[in-house]
Amino acid sequence: MLQHLLAVGLIFVTNCPVIQGFNLKGLIMAIDELNAFFSSMILPETLILSEGVKIINVPDFIQGHLEALNSIREEEVAAVFYERLMLIKSVLLDQLT
Numbered sequence: 080m081l082q083h084l085l086a087v088g089l090i091f092v093t094n095c096p097v098i099q100g101f102n103l104k105g106l107i108m109a110i111d112e113l114n115a116f117f118s119s120m121i122l123p124e125t126l127i128l129s130e131g132v133k134i135i136n137v138p139d140f141i142q143g144h145l146e147a148l149n150s151i152r153e154e155e156v157a158a159v160f161y162e163r164l165m166l167i168k169s170v171l172l173d174q175l176t
Contacts, residue, residue, distance in 0.1 A: 110148050113164050117141050120171060128170055141167065 122141065126134045134140045144160045151157045 109161070110145065113168065114145055116168060117145070117164075122171075126167065126170060128166060134167070137167070 122137045124135070124137060126137045128134065141164065144164050147160045148157055148164075151160065
């Protein structure tokens with residue numbers, strides 16, 4: 080449920096235990112790994128993350144989130160983009176199995 084709320088931006092992130100302690104400096108490698116993961120996949124045009132949450136242009140959504148992670152310096156804001164990408168990765172991996 081927490082990941083779903085993060086994905087749709089319905090919670091105030093500074094009160095979120097997953098995001099408290101989020102370290103932007105340690106995320107550089109994770110961003111590169113996420114970029115490599117998404118680059119290695121054939122992405123669908125649309126993706127349903129959960130009931131009522133549908134991304135209609137997955138490649139652009141992912142590209143925009145990766146660019147945001149590379150440029151945002153506020154940890155609370157960057158954490159939301161990171162969590163959304165991790166949720167998409169999880170959904171894509173679930174669809175492969």
